[in-house]
Amino acid sequence: MSPSATTTAVFVPSDGLNVLVIGGGLCGLGTAISTSLAGHSVTVFEAAPELHEIGAGLQITPNANRLLKRWGLWESLAPVAAAPQQLSIRRFDGRLLAQRLDYDEETKRKYGVPTWCLHRVDLQQALLRRATELGVEIRFGQRVHDIDFERNQITLQSGETAVGDVVIAADGLWSAVRNKFLGIETPPKPTGDLAYRVTINVDEVDDPELLEVIQKPGNNIWIGPSRHAVGYNVRNGKLFNMVLLVPDDLPEGVRKQPGNIAEMRKLFEDWDPILTKLLARVEKVEKWKLMHHPPLERLATDTGRFLIAYVCL
Numbered sequence: 301m302s303p304s305a306t307t308t309a310v311f312v313p314s315d316g317l318n319v320l321v322i323g324g325g326l327c328g329l330g331t332a333i334s335t336s337l338a339g340h341s342v343t344v345f346e347a348a349p350e351l352h353e354i355g356a357g358l359q360i361t362p363n364a365n366r367l368l369k370r371w372g373l374w375e376s377l378a379p380v381a382a383a384p385q386q387l388s389i390r391r392f393d394g395r396l397l398a399q400r401l402d403y404d405e406e407t408k409r410k411y412g413v414p415t416w417c418l419h420r421v422d423l424q425q426a427l428l429r430r431a432t433e434l435g436v437e438i439r440f441g442q443r444v445h446d447i448d449f450e451r452n453q454i455t456l457q458s459g460e461t462a463v464g465d466v467v468i469a470a471d472g473l474w475s476a477v478r479n480k481f482l483g484i485e486t487p488p489k490p491t492g493d494l495a496y497r498v499t500i501n502v503d504e505v506d507d508p509e510l511l512e513v514i515q516k517p518g519n520n521i522w523i524g525p526s527r528h529a530v531g532y533n534v535r536n537g538k539l540f541n542m543v544l545l546v547p548d549d550l551p552e553g554v555r556k557q558p559g560n561i562a563e564m565r566k567l568f569e570d571w572d573p574i575l576t577k578l579l580a581r582v583e584k585v586e587k588w589k590l591m592h593h594p595p596l597e598r599l600a601t602d603t604g605r606f607l608i609a610y611v612c613l
């Protein structure tokens with residue numbers, strides 16, 4: 301059977317479907333929670349032996365935040381979220397281009413929920429806790445090695461097999477399941493940019509000029525020639541997360557490596573003095589190649605029993 305663009309409806313018995321999810325990242329755990337809340341029995345197969353606690357800040361816009369609310373995650377995440385109170389967009393030299401000082405009130409008024417900034421690890425842990433609480437079985441250290449789209453059967457690296465009423469692949473940007481589904485290799489493509497990622501502990505800063513920008517949760521953007529920088533608080537405002545986007549100079553095939561702080565500062569040396577002061581405080585930086593994958597023409601088999609779930613940014 302070849303995967304096709306049209307799908308038929310799947311019959312759902314009263315006690316729900318047996319759903320197999322491949323991948324326990326943000327997408328896989330979110331998929332597991334939403335299908336479990338819909339009354340299905342869910343098992344997640346995750347290749348890693350435990351949760352990868354990597355990453356830093358994520359901006360959760362109101363559409364995504366509504367989902368977190370629906371999934372019952374608000375109470376556990378509220379204490380570690382930071383809701384930006386203001387949004388400021390500056391030219392690279394610091395001149396203010398646009399500002400909303402009522403960003404939080406305006407967002408809540410328009411969309412009913414705030415924008416939240418979360419640490420990726422906090423979100424991942426909350427998703428895992430909620431999925432477990434809902435009875436989702438999460439099997440770490442179980443890499444899916446093969447998949448039979450006709451029988452809806454997955455084979456793990458250990459040789460064990462499992463058959464689901466529905467199989468959902470959420471194995472990320474470098475998905476091997478996607479390659480099997482399409483029958484061709486479809487590696488992600490470089491965007492041409494890389495991100496320097498840094499964090500600053502707000503409690504360790506005593507410079508009043510910097511505190512003015514980072515003490516109260518906000519969303520700060522600096523735009524300049526071929527580069528831009530974004531800074532916002534996470535962890536209830538206690539951590540200031542910065543992402544600095546510049547043209548990619550990492551060698552082909554290198555996805556991430558420790559960054560050189562002096563090199564990063566040099567790229568922003570004639571920018572807003574606030575930004576350069578912030579960068580002067582950085583003790584450690586990581587350099588990430590930014591990759592993407594073009595949208596797929598089809599995301600399911602024509603039986604509707606195999607689907608691909610993606611995180612879209």
Ligand SMILES: Cc1cc2nc3c(=O)[nH]c(=O)nc-3n(C[C@H](O)[C@H](O)[C@H](O)COP(=O)(O)OP(=O)(O)OC[C@H]3O[C@@H](n4cnc5c(N)ncnc54)[C@H](O)[C@@H]3O)c2cc1C
Nearest residue numbers: 323325326327328346347354355356357443444471472611
């Ligand atoms: C390590 C990391 C850190 C990031 N940090 C940030 C950040 O700080 N800020 C930000 O804005 N964005 C960040 N991103 C981007 C954003 O978090 C991603 O868009 C998001 O993680 C994608 O979620 P996903 O579940 O689709 O994929 P992933 O998070 O990549 O999860 C896919 C999961 O599938 C598992 N898997 C893969 N193949 C198999 C298989 N064959 N069998 C079983 N399991 C399999 C992997 O081990 C992985 O856990 C980060 C992404 C990654 C991967």
